[in-house]
Amino acid sequence: MSKIRYVLIFIFLVGAGLRFADVLRPINRASWRECDLGAVARNYAAESMNPLYPRIDWRGNTPGYAEMEFPLYPYLIAVTYKIFGVHDYFGRVWAFLFSLGTLFFFFKLARRFLGDFSLVFAFAFFAFNPLIVEFSAAIQPEGLMILCYTASVYFFLKWLKTEENKDFWLAAIATALTLLSKATAAHIGLFFAVLLLQKFGFAIFKQSKVWLFGAISLLPALLWYAHAKSLWKNYGNSLGVSNEYHWIGADFFTNSYFIKGILFSELSVVWAFFGLAVGIFAVFKGFHEKVIRQTLLWLGSIFLMYLLAARTTADDWANYYHIFSIPPAALIFGFGVGKLSEIFASLFNFFGDFPAFERLKKSFLVFAVAFAVCAAFALEARQIRANLLEHRTTDENFVCAPKLKPLMPKEGLILVSGSNCFDTDGYQTAYNASFMFYWLDRKGFNICTEAQSVENVREFAARGAKYFVAQKSIVAKKPDFAAQLKQNFPLVGECDEFYVFDLEN
Numbered sequence: 001m002s003k004i005r006y007v008l009i010f011i012f013l014v015g016a017g018l019r020f021a022d023v024l025r026p027i028n029r030a031s032w033r034e035c036d037l038g039a040v041a042r043n044y045a046a047e048s049m050n051p052l053y054p055r056i057d058w059r060g061n062t063p064g065y066a067e068m069e070f071p072l073y074p075y076l077i078a079v080t081y082k083i084f085g086v087h088d089y090f091g092r093v094w095a096f097l098f099s100l101g102t103l104f105f106f107f108k109l110a111r112r113f114l115g116d117f118s119l120v121f122a123f124a125f126f127a128f129n130p131l132i133v134e135f136s137a138a139i140q141p142e143g144l145m146i147l148c149y150t151a152s153v154y155f156f157l158k159w160l161k162t163e164e165n166k167d168f169w170l171a172a173i174a175t176a177l178t179l180l181s182k183a184t185a186a187h188i189g190l191f192f193a194v195l196l197l198q199k200f201g202f203a204i205f206k207q208s209k210v211w212l213f214g215a216i217s218l219l220p221a222l223l224w225y226a227h228a229k230s231l232w233k234n235y236g237n238s239l240g241v242s243n244e245y246h247w248i249g250a251d252f253f254t255n256s257y258f259i260k261g262i263l264f265s266e267l268s269v270v271w272a273f274f275g276l277a278v279g280i281f282a283v284f285k286g287f288h289e290k291v292i293r294q295t296l297l298w299l300g301s302i303f304l305m306y307l308l309a310a311r312t313t314a315d316d317w318a319n320y321y322h323i324f325s326i327p328p329a330a331l332i333f334g335f336g337v338g339k340l341s342e343i344f345a346s347l348f349n350f351f352g353d354f355p356a357f358e359r360l361k362k363s364f365l366v367f368a369v370a371f372a373v374c375a376a377f378a379l380e381a382r383q384i385r386a387n388l389l390e391h392r393t394t395d396e397n398f399v400c401a402p403k404l405k406p407l408m409p410k411e412g413l414i415l416v417s418g419s420n421c422f423d424t425d426g427y428q429t430a431y432n433a434s435f436m437f438y439w440l441d442r443k444g445f446n447i448c449t450e451a452q453s454v455e456n457v458r459e460f461a462a463r464g465a466k467y468f469v470a471q472k473s474i475v476a477k478k479p480d481f482a483a484q485l486k487q488n489f490p491l492v493g494e495c496d497e498f499y500v501f502d503l504e505n
Contacts, residue, residue: 015127044078099136122334261314282336401439418446
Protein backbone atom coordinates (compact mmCIF):
# COMPACT_ATOMS: atom_id res chain seq x y z
CA MET A 1 0.00 0.00 0.00
CA SER A 2 2.94 2.36 0.58
CA LYS A 3 3.63 2.93 -3.14
CA ILE A 4 -0.08 3.09 -3.94
CA ARG A 5 -0.48 5.73 -1.22
CA TYR A 6 1.85 8.07 -3.12
CA VAL A 7 -0.16 7.59 -6.29
CA LEU A 8 -3.40 8.36 -4.43
CA ILE A 9 -1.86 11.47 -2.87
CA PHE A 10 -0.72 12.55 -6.33
CA ILE A 11 -4.24 12.12 -7.69
CA PHE A 12 -5.72 14.10 -4.80
CA LEU A 13 -3.23 16.96 -5.18
CA VAL A 14 -3.69 17.22 -8.94
CA GLY A 15 -7.47 17.01 -8.52
CA ALA A 16 -7.37 19.74 -5.86
CA GLY A 17 -5.20 21.90 -8.10
CA LEU A 18 -7.62 21.58 -11.00
CA ARG A 19 -10.49 22.55 -8.73
CA PHE A 20 -8.65 25.55 -7.31
CA ALA A 21 -7.79 26.85 -10.80
CA ASP A 22 -11.31 28.28 -11.15
CA VAL A 23 -11.84 29.55 -7.62
CA LEU A 24 -10.95 33.25 -7.97
CA ARG A 25 -13.19 33.86 -11.00
CA PRO A 26 -16.11 36.30 -10.56
CA ILE A 27 -19.61 35.48 -11.79
CA ASN A 28 -18.70 36.59 -15.30
CA ARG A 29 -20.84 34.19 -17.34
CA ALA A 30 -24.56 34.43 -18.05
CA SER A 31 -25.35 31.53 -15.73
CA TRP A 32 -28.83 32.02 -14.36
CA ARG A 33 -28.21 29.55 -11.53
CA GLU A 34 -24.95 31.14 -10.39
CA CYS A 35 -26.48 34.63 -10.54
CA ASP A 36 -29.56 33.45 -8.63
CA LEU A 37 -27.51 31.95 -5.81
CA GLY A 38 -25.18 34.94 -5.85
CA ALA A 39 -28.22 37.20 -5.52
CA VAL A 40 -29.70 35.13 -2.69
CA ALA A 41 -26.39 35.36 -0.79
CA ARG A 42 -26.05 39.09 -1.44
CA ASN A 43 -29.66 39.75 -0.44
CA TYR A 44 -29.17 37.81 2.80
CA ALA A 45 -26.22 40.05 3.64
CA ALA A 46 -27.92 43.28 2.54
CA GLU A 47 -31.54 42.75 3.62
CA SER A 48 -32.09 40.01 6.19
CA MET A 49 -30.13 37.03 7.50
CA ASN A 50 -33.26 35.01 8.24
CA PRO A 51 -32.36 31.68 6.56
CA LEU A 52 -36.01 30.71 6.04
CA TYR A 53 -36.65 33.54 3.59
CA PRO A 54 -34.23 33.52 0.63
CA ARG A 55 -34.74 36.47 -1.73
CA ILE A 56 -34.11 36.71 -5.47
CA ASP A 57 -33.67 39.84 -7.62
CA TRP A 58 -36.38 39.25 -10.27
CA ARG A 59 -38.98 39.71 -7.57
CA GLY A 60 -41.24 42.34 -9.13
CA ASN A 61 -43.35 44.02 -6.46
CA THR A 62 -42.87 41.17 -3.96
CA PRO A 63 -40.31 40.97 -1.13
CA GLY A 64 -38.49 38.44 -3.33
CA TYR A 65 -39.04 35.32 -1.19
CA ALA A 66 -38.49 32.33 -3.46
CA GLU A 67 -39.10 28.59 -3.51
CA MET A 68 -35.77 26.75 -3.71
CA GLU A 69 -33.71 24.03 -2.05
CA PHE A 70 -32.74 24.74 1.56
CA PRO A 71 -30.37 27.72 1.15
CA LEU A 72 -27.54 26.52 3.40
CA TYR A 73 -24.94 27.17 0.70
CA PRO A 74 -25.89 30.79 -0.12
CA TYR A 75 -26.33 31.40 3.61
CA LEU A 76 -22.72 30.32 4.24
CA ILE A 77 -21.65 32.68 1.46
CA ALA A 78 -23.66 35.49 3.09
CA VAL A 79 -21.96 34.87 6.45
CA THR A 80 -18.62 35.21 4.65
CA TYR A 81 -19.85 38.44 3.02
CA LYS A 82 -20.75 39.82 6.44
CA ILE A 83 -17.24 39.19 7.68
CA PHE A 84 -15.08 40.00 4.64
CA GLY A 85 -17.32 41.98 2.28
CA VAL A 86 -19.16 40.98 -0.90
CA HIS A 87 -16.90 39.20 -3.39
CA ASP A 88 -18.12 36.59 -5.88
CA TYR A 89 -15.19 34.29 -5.32
CA PHE A 90 -16.25 33.46 -1.76
CA GLY A 91 -19.02 31.30 -3.25
CA ARG A 92 -16.40 29.44 -5.25
CA VAL A 93 -14.16 29.04 -2.20
CA TRP A 94 -17.01 27.29 -0.39
CA ALA A 95 -17.64 25.06 -3.43
CA PHE A 96 -13.93 24.21 -3.55
CA LEU A 97 -13.94 23.19 0.11
CA PHE A 98 -17.01 21.02 -0.51
CA SER A 99 -15.18 19.38 -3.42
CA LEU A 100 -12.21 18.41 -1.24
CA GLY A 101 -14.62 16.79 1.21
CA THR A 102 -16.26 14.95 -1.69
CA LEU A 103 -12.89 13.57 -2.81
CA PHE A 104 -12.23 12.38 0.74
CA PHE A 105 -15.56 10.57 1.13
CA PHE A 106 -15.39 9.00 -2.30
CA PHE A 107 -11.94 7.67 -1.45
CA LYS A 108 -13.32 6.22 1.80
CA LEU A 109 -16.26 4.69 -0.07
CA ALA A 110 -14.08 3.17 -2.81
CA ARG A 111 -11.65 1.74 -0.26
CA ARG A 112 -14.50 -0.24 1.33
CA PHE A 113 -15.19 -2.01 -1.96
CA LEU A 114 -11.96 -2.16 -3.94
CA GLY A 115 -8.40 -3.41 -3.68
CA ASP A 116 -5.44 -1.08 -4.04
CA PHE A 117 -5.09 -1.36 -7.80
CA SER A 118 -8.81 -0.86 -8.51
CA LEU A 119 -8.99 1.94 -5.93
CA VAL A 120 -6.40 3.99 -7.81
CA PHE A 121 -8.38 3.87 -11.03
CA ALA A 122 -11.73 4.51 -9.39
CA PHE A 123 -10.30 7.51 -7.55
CA ALA A 124 -8.66 8.87 -10.72
CA PHE A 125 -11.86 8.41 -12.72
CA PHE A 126 -13.82 10.32 -10.09
CA ALA A 127 -11.24 13.03 -9.36
CA PHE A 128 -10.69 13.87 -13.03
CA ASN A 129 -14.23 13.62 -14.31
CA PRO A 130 -14.77 16.94 -16.17
CA LEU A 131 -18.28 17.48 -14.78
CA ILE A 132 -17.14 16.88 -11.20
CA VAL A 133 -14.20 19.26 -11.74
CA GLU A 134 -16.44 21.91 -13.29
CA PHE A 135 -18.89 21.93 -10.40
CA SER A 136 -16.12 21.93 -7.82
CA ALA A 137 -15.96 25.71 -8.14
CA ALA A 138 -19.44 26.45 -9.49
CA ILE A 139 -21.83 28.59 -7.45
CA GLN A 140 -24.58 25.99 -7.62
CA PRO A 141 -26.09 23.67 -4.99
CA GLU A 142 -24.61 20.56 -6.64
CA GLY A 143 -21.27 21.00 -4.85
CA LEU A 144 -22.75 20.76 -1.36
CA MET A 145 -25.23 18.13 -2.49
CA ILE A 146 -22.64 15.73 -3.96
CA LEU A 147 -20.55 16.05 -0.79
CA CYS A 148 -23.48 15.10 1.44
CA TYR A 149 -24.68 12.50 -1.08
CA THR A 150 -21.34 10.66 -1.19
CA ALA A 151 -20.98 10.87 2.59
CA SER A 152 -24.50 9.52 3.13
CA VAL A 153 -23.82 6.43 0.99
CA TYR A 154 -20.49 5.83 2.73
CA PHE A 155 -21.91 6.06 6.26
CA PHE A 156 -25.08 4.14 5.37
CA LEU A 157 -23.14 1.18 3.94
CA LYS A 158 -20.79 1.29 6.91
CA TRP A 159 -23.74 1.27 9.31
CA LEU A 160 -25.31 -1.71 7.56
CA LYS A 161 -22.08 -3.62 8.10
CA THR A 162 -21.08 -2.48 11.60
CA GLU A 163 -24.47 -1.43 13.06
CA GLU A 164 -22.60 1.12 15.15
CA ASN A 165 -24.60 4.07 16.47
CA LYS A 166 -22.02 6.60 15.28
CA ASP A 167 -22.39 5.45 11.68
CA PHE A 168 -26.18 5.45 11.99
CA TRP A 169 -26.34 9.06 13.12
CA LEU A 170 -23.80 10.26 10.57
CA ALA A 171 -25.66 8.45 7.78
CA ALA A 172 -29.00 9.93 8.85
CA ILE A 173 -27.64 13.48 9.16
CA ALA A 174 -25.77 13.27 5.84
CA THR A 175 -28.91 11.96 4.11
CA ALA A 176 -31.02 14.76 5.59
CA LEU A 177 -28.52 17.35 4.34
CA THR A 178 -28.48 15.68 0.93
CA LEU A 179 -32.25 15.96 0.54
CA LEU A 180 -32.24 19.54 1.79
CA SER A 181 -29.48 20.43 -0.68
CA LYS A 182 -31.31 19.06 -3.73
CA ALA A 183 -34.74 17.43 -3.86
CA THR A 184 -33.78 15.25 -6.84
CA ALA A 185 -31.41 13.38 -4.50
CA ALA A 186 -34.50 11.73 -2.97
CA HIS A 187 -33.89 8.74 -5.27
CA ILE A 188 -31.22 7.66 -2.78
CA GLY A 189 -34.08 6.51 -0.56
CA LEU A 190 -34.95 3.76 -3.04
CA PHE A 191 -31.37 2.51 -3.02
CA PHE A 192 -31.28 2.50 0.78
CA ALA A 193 -34.68 0.79 0.99
CA VAL A 194 -33.55 -2.11 -1.22
CA LEU A 195 -30.40 -2.54 0.86
CA LEU A 196 -32.46 -2.58 4.06
CA LEU A 197 -34.81 -5.17 2.61
CA GLN A 198 -31.84 -7.33 1.66
CA LYS A 199 -30.51 -7.11 5.22
CA PHE A 200 -33.69 -7.40 7.29
CA GLY A 201 -36.27 -8.83 4.90
CA PHE A 202 -39.86 -8.00 5.82
CA ALA A 203 -38.75 -7.65 9.43
CA ILE A 204 -37.63 -4.22 8.30
CA PHE A 205 -40.96 -2.85 9.53
CA LYS A 206 -40.12 -3.98 13.06
CA GLN A 207 -36.76 -2.23 13.10
CA SER A 208 -37.06 0.91 15.22
CA LYS A 209 -33.80 2.29 13.85
CA VAL A 210 -35.11 2.07 10.31
CA TRP A 211 -38.11 4.20 11.28
CA LEU A 212 -35.85 6.61 13.13
CA PHE A 213 -33.52 6.83 10.16
CA GLY A 214 -36.46 7.65 7.89
CA ALA A 215 -37.72 10.34 10.25
CA ILE A 216 -34.33 12.02 10.65
CA SER A 217 -33.64 11.87 6.91
CA LEU A 218 -37.03 12.95 5.60
CA LEU A 219 -38.63 15.24 8.15
CA PRO A 220 -36.32 18.25 7.69
CA ALA A 221 -36.73 18.08 3.91
CA LEU A 222 -40.52 17.67 4.12
CA LEU A 223 -40.80 20.66 6.44
CA TRP A 224 -38.53 22.82 4.31
CA TYR A 225 -40.13 22.01 0.95
CA ALA A 226 -43.60 22.56 2.40
CA HIS A 227 -42.44 25.98 3.60
CA ALA A 228 -40.76 26.67 0.23
CA LYS A 229 -43.99 25.73 -1.57
CA SER A 230 -45.85 28.29 0.54
CA LEU A 231 -43.37 30.94 -0.63
CA TRP A 232 -44.25 30.06 -4.21
CA LYS A 233 -47.97 30.19 -3.54
CA ASN A 234 -47.76 33.52 -1.70
CA TYR A 235 -45.19 35.35 -3.81
CA GLY A 236 -44.98 33.50 -7.15
CA ASN A 237 -41.18 33.13 -7.21
CA SER A 238 -39.46 29.78 -7.75
CA LEU A 239 -36.01 28.68 -8.88
CA GLY A 240 -37.23 26.19 -11.45
CA VAL A 241 -39.28 24.03 -9.06
CA SER A 242 -42.96 24.97 -9.40
CA ASN A 243 -42.53 27.35 -12.34
CA GLU A 244 -41.28 24.69 -14.75
CA TYR A 245 -42.69 21.30 -15.77
CA HIS A 246 -40.03 18.59 -15.49
CA TRP A 247 -41.94 15.34 -15.52
CA ILE A 248 -42.32 12.41 -17.87
CA GLY A 249 -45.41 12.35 -20.07
CA ALA A 250 -47.03 10.11 -22.65
CA ASP A 251 -44.77 11.63 -25.31
CA PHE A 252 -41.84 9.87 -23.66
CA PHE A 253 -43.00 6.69 -25.41
CA THR A 254 -43.38 8.34 -28.82
CA ASN A 255 -40.48 10.82 -28.84
CA SER A 256 -36.99 9.32 -28.78
CA TYR A 257 -35.51 12.68 -27.75
CA PHE A 258 -35.90 11.90 -24.06
CA ILE A 259 -34.15 8.54 -23.86
CA LYS A 260 -31.49 9.62 -26.37
CA GLY A 261 -30.77 12.76 -24.35
CA ILE A 262 -30.50 10.86 -21.06
CA LEU A 263 -28.25 8.18 -22.52
CA PHE A 264 -26.01 10.69 -24.31
CA SER A 265 -25.47 12.66 -21.08
CA GLU A 266 -24.61 9.43 -19.28
CA LEU A 267 -22.17 8.43 -22.01
CA SER A 268 -20.50 11.81 -22.37
CA VAL A 269 -20.43 13.51 -18.94
CA VAL A 270 -20.51 10.42 -16.69
CA TRP A 271 -18.53 7.73 -18.50
CA ALA A 272 -16.50 10.24 -20.57
CA PHE A 273 -16.94 7.81 -23.49
CA PHE A 274 -13.75 5.80 -22.80
CA GLY A 275 -15.04 4.41 -19.50
CA LEU A 276 -18.11 2.67 -20.87
CA ALA A 277 -16.28 -0.33 -22.36
CA VAL A 278 -14.51 -0.93 -19.05
CA GLY A 279 -17.83 -0.54 -17.23
CA ILE A 280 -19.56 -3.11 -19.44
CA PHE A 281 -16.66 -5.51 -18.92
CA ALA A 282 -16.87 -4.99 -15.16
CA VAL A 283 -20.58 -5.79 -15.06
CA PHE A 284 -20.09 -8.88 -17.26
CA LYS A 285 -17.14 -10.13 -15.24
CA GLY A 286 -18.35 -9.33 -11.73
CA PHE A 287 -22.15 -9.35 -11.85
CA HIS A 288 -22.38 -11.62 -8.81
CA GLU A 289 -19.90 -9.64 -6.71
CA LYS A 290 -21.15 -7.27 -4.03
CA VAL A 291 -19.62 -4.08 -5.39
CA ILE A 292 -21.26 -4.56 -8.79
CA ARG A 293 -24.64 -5.61 -7.44
CA GLN A 294 -24.82 -2.66 -5.07
CA THR A 295 -23.58 -0.08 -7.55
CA LEU A 296 -26.05 -1.33 -10.17
CA LEU A 297 -28.85 -0.91 -7.62
CA TRP A 298 -27.53 2.57 -6.94
CA LEU A 299 -27.46 3.42 -10.65
CA GLY A 300 -30.92 1.94 -11.07
CA SER A 301 -32.39 4.28 -8.47
CA ILE A 302 -30.64 7.22 -10.16
CA PHE A 303 -31.88 6.22 -13.60
CA LEU A 304 -35.45 6.06 -12.32
CA MET A 305 -35.14 9.71 -11.30
CA TYR A 306 -33.79 10.58 -14.74
CA LEU A 307 -36.83 8.94 -16.33
CA LEU A 308 -39.36 10.60 -14.03
CA ALA A 309 -37.82 14.05 -14.67
CA ALA A 310 -37.07 13.31 -18.33
CA ARG A 311 -38.34 16.67 -19.57
CA THR A 312 -35.31 18.20 -17.85
CA THR A 313 -32.72 15.41 -17.49
CA ALA A 314 -32.75 14.76 -21.26
CA ASP A 315 -31.79 18.35 -22.09
CA ASP A 316 -28.17 19.10 -22.90
CA TRP A 317 -28.16 22.24 -20.72
CA ALA A 318 -29.20 20.09 -17.73
CA ASN A 319 -26.43 17.50 -18.04
CA TYR A 320 -25.28 18.48 -14.55
CA TYR A 321 -28.25 16.50 -13.18
CA HIS A 322 -26.22 13.44 -14.18
CA ILE A 323 -23.59 14.21 -11.54
CA PHE A 324 -25.38 11.61 -9.38
CA SER A 325 -24.14 8.80 -11.63
CA ILE A 326 -20.44 9.60 -11.37
CA PRO A 327 -19.66 8.00 -7.95
CA PRO A 328 -21.17 4.57 -8.78
CA ALA A 329 -19.76 4.72 -12.32
CA ALA A 330 -16.28 5.38 -10.90
CA LEU A 331 -16.60 2.34 -8.61
CA ILE A 332 -17.59 0.14 -11.55
CA PHE A 333 -14.76 1.53 -13.66
CA GLY A 334 -12.19 0.86 -10.94
CA PHE A 335 -13.50 -2.66 -10.44
CA GLY A 336 -13.30 -3.29 -14.19
CA VAL A 337 -9.70 -2.15 -14.41
CA GLY A 338 -8.88 -4.38 -11.44
CA LYS A 339 -10.33 -7.39 -13.25
CA LEU A 340 -8.39 -6.51 -16.38
CA SER A 341 -5.20 -6.33 -14.29
CA GLU A 342 -5.89 -9.83 -12.95
CA ILE A 343 -6.03 -11.13 -16.50
CA PHE A 344 -2.85 -9.21 -17.26
CA ALA A 345 -1.10 -10.62 -14.16
CA SER A 346 -2.14 -14.18 -15.05
CA LEU A 347 -0.19 -13.82 -18.30
CA PHE A 348 2.92 -13.10 -16.24
CA ASN A 349 2.28 -16.13 -14.04
CA PHE A 350 2.20 -18.28 -17.13
CA PHE A 351 6.01 -17.93 -17.34
CA GLY A 352 6.61 -19.41 -13.91
CA ASP A 353 7.35 -18.32 -10.36
CA PHE A 354 10.94 -17.08 -10.46
CA PRO A 355 12.04 -14.61 -7.70
CA ALA A 356 13.70 -12.23 -10.17
CA PHE A 357 10.63 -12.30 -12.37
CA GLU A 358 8.38 -11.60 -9.36
CA ARG A 359 10.35 -8.42 -8.61
CA LEU A 360 10.10 -7.41 -12.27
CA LYS A 361 6.37 -8.08 -12.27
CA LYS A 362 5.76 -5.93 -9.18
CA SER A 363 7.86 -3.07 -10.56
CA PHE A 364 6.07 -3.27 -13.88
CA LEU A 365 2.63 -3.23 -12.27
CA VAL A 366 3.52 -0.16 -10.20
CA PHE A 367 4.74 1.56 -13.35
CA ALA A 368 1.58 0.47 -15.19
CA VAL A 369 -0.58 1.99 -12.45
CA ALA A 370 1.17 5.38 -12.67
CA PHE A 371 1.19 5.36 -16.47
CA ALA A 372 -2.47 4.37 -16.77
CA VAL A 373 -3.57 7.01 -14.26
CA CYS A 374 -1.80 9.65 -16.33
CA ALA A 375 -3.32 8.22 -19.51
CA ALA A 376 -6.80 8.28 -17.99
CA PHE A 377 -6.27 11.88 -16.92
CA ALA A 378 -5.04 12.78 -20.41
CA LEU A 379 -8.24 11.45 -21.96
CA GLU A 380 -10.31 13.76 -19.75
CA ALA A 381 -7.84 16.67 -19.59
CA ARG A 382 -8.92 18.05 -22.95
CA GLN A 383 -12.48 18.64 -21.76
CA ILE A 384 -11.32 20.01 -18.41
CA ARG A 385 -9.03 22.44 -20.23
CA ALA A 386 -11.85 23.46 -22.59
CA ASN A 387 -14.13 24.16 -19.62
CA LEU A 388 -11.49 26.25 -17.84
CA LEU A 389 -10.77 28.25 -20.99
CA GLU A 390 -14.47 28.86 -21.52
CA HIS A 391 -14.77 30.17 -17.97
CA ARG A 392 -11.85 32.52 -18.60
CA THR A 393 -13.74 34.02 -21.55
CA THR A 394 -15.72 36.87 -20.04
CA ASP A 395 -19.30 37.16 -21.26
CA GLU A 396 -19.74 40.31 -23.35
CA ASN A 397 -22.85 41.12 -21.33
CA PHE A 398 -20.77 41.14 -18.14
CA VAL A 399 -18.63 43.84 -19.77
CA CYS A 400 -21.76 45.60 -21.00
CA ALA A 401 -23.50 45.84 -17.60
CA PRO A 402 -21.20 48.50 -16.03
CA LYS A 403 -21.65 50.62 -19.16
CA LEU A 404 -25.44 50.41 -18.92
CA LYS A 405 -25.63 51.13 -15.20
CA PRO A 406 -24.94 54.92 -15.43
CA LEU A 407 -27.67 55.18 -18.09
CA MET A 408 -30.28 54.28 -15.47
CA PRO A 409 -29.92 56.94 -12.73
CA LYS A 410 -33.49 56.65 -11.48
CA GLU A 411 -33.82 54.25 -8.56
CA GLY A 412 -36.50 51.59 -8.61
CA LEU A 413 -37.46 48.43 -10.46
CA ILE A 414 -36.40 47.48 -13.98
CA LEU A 415 -37.82 45.14 -16.62
CA VAL A 416 -35.45 42.62 -18.24
CA SER A 417 -35.94 40.19 -21.12
CA GLY A 418 -36.51 36.59 -20.11
CA SER A 419 -36.50 33.30 -21.98
CA ASN A 420 -39.38 31.37 -23.56
CA CYS A 421 -42.61 31.02 -21.58
CA PHE A 422 -43.04 27.43 -22.85
CA ASP A 423 -40.86 24.70 -24.30
CA THR A 424 -41.33 23.18 -27.75
CA ASP A 425 -43.91 20.74 -26.36
CA GLY A 426 -45.97 23.52 -24.82
CA TYR A 427 -44.95 22.93 -21.20
CA GLN A 428 -44.19 25.77 -18.78
CA THR A 429 -40.55 26.79 -18.36
CA ALA A 430 -38.68 28.83 -15.76
CA TYR A 431 -38.07 31.79 -18.05
CA ASN A 432 -36.62 34.16 -15.45
CA ALA A 433 -33.14 35.45 -16.38
CA SER A 434 -31.18 36.69 -13.39
CA PHE A 435 -27.79 37.70 -14.73
CA MET A 436 -28.48 41.34 -15.72
CA PHE A 437 -30.26 41.96 -12.40
CA TYR A 438 -27.22 40.59 -10.59
CA TRP A 439 -24.63 42.53 -12.59
CA LEU A 440 -26.64 45.78 -12.46
CA ASP A 441 -27.51 45.25 -8.77
CA ARG A 442 -31.16 46.06 -9.47
CA LYS A 443 -34.49 44.40 -8.70
CA GLY A 444 -37.44 44.01 -11.01
CA PHE A 445 -39.43 41.92 -13.48
CA ASN A 446 -38.77 39.53 -16.35
CA ILE A 447 -40.92 39.40 -19.46
CA CYS A 448 -40.88 36.08 -21.29
CA THR A 449 -40.41 35.89 -25.06
CA GLU A 450 -43.96 35.08 -26.12
CA ALA A 451 -45.36 37.89 -23.94
CA GLN A 452 -43.32 40.62 -25.63
CA SER A 453 -45.56 43.53 -26.63
CA VAL A 454 -45.69 47.27 -26.08
CA GLU A 455 -48.92 46.81 -24.12
CA ASN A 456 -47.29 44.37 -21.69
CA VAL A 457 -44.25 46.62 -21.31
CA ARG A 458 -46.58 49.48 -20.39
CA GLU A 459 -48.25 47.22 -17.84
CA PHE A 460 -44.89 46.56 -16.18
CA ALA A 461 -44.20 50.29 -16.22
CA ALA A 462 -47.49 50.83 -14.41
CA ARG A 463 -46.30 48.35 -11.77
CA GLY A 464 -43.15 50.38 -11.13
CA ALA A 465 -40.59 49.44 -13.80
CA LYS A 466 -38.43 52.49 -14.62
CA TYR A 467 -36.38 50.98 -17.45
CA PHE A 468 -36.57 48.09 -19.90
CA VAL A 469 -33.25 46.28 -20.36
CA ALA A 470 -34.16 44.47 -23.57
CA GLN A 471 -31.99 41.68 -24.94
CA LYS A 472 -31.65 42.19 -28.69
CA SER A 473 -31.60 38.51 -29.66
CA ILE A 474 -34.84 37.92 -27.71
CA VAL A 475 -36.53 41.11 -28.93
CA ALA A 476 -35.77 39.98 -32.49
CA LYS A 477 -37.93 36.88 -32.02
CA LYS A 478 -41.02 39.12 -32.13
CA PRO A 479 -41.33 40.73 -35.60
CA ASP A 480 -41.10 44.55 -35.53
CA PHE A 481 -40.96 44.59 -31.71
CA ALA A 482 -37.66 46.52 -31.67
CA ALA A 483 -39.12 49.21 -33.95
CA GLN A 484 -42.27 49.42 -31.80
CA LEU A 485 -40.19 49.88 -28.65
CA LYS A 486 -38.19 52.70 -30.24
CA GLN A 487 -41.41 54.41 -31.35
CA ASN A 488 -42.97 54.27 -27.89
CA PHE A 489 -40.08 54.65 -25.43
CA PRO A 490 -36.88 56.73 -25.41
CA LEU A 491 -33.76 54.66 -26.13
CA VAL A 492 -31.23 55.87 -23.54
CA GLY A 493 -28.37 53.59 -24.55
CA GLU A 494 -27.32 50.20 -25.85
CA CYS A 495 -24.45 47.75 -26.13
CA ASP A 496 -23.83 44.70 -28.32
CA GLU A 497 -26.70 42.63 -26.94
CA PHE A 498 -28.93 45.01 -24.94
CA TYR A 499 -31.07 48.11 -25.40
CA VAL A 500 -32.08 50.30 -22.45
CA PHE A 501 -35.45 52.07 -22.77
CA ASP A 502 -36.77 54.69 -20.34
CA LEU A 503 -40.32 53.67 -19.44
CA GLU A 504 -41.25 56.92 -17.66
CA ASN A 505 -40.86 59.39 -20.54
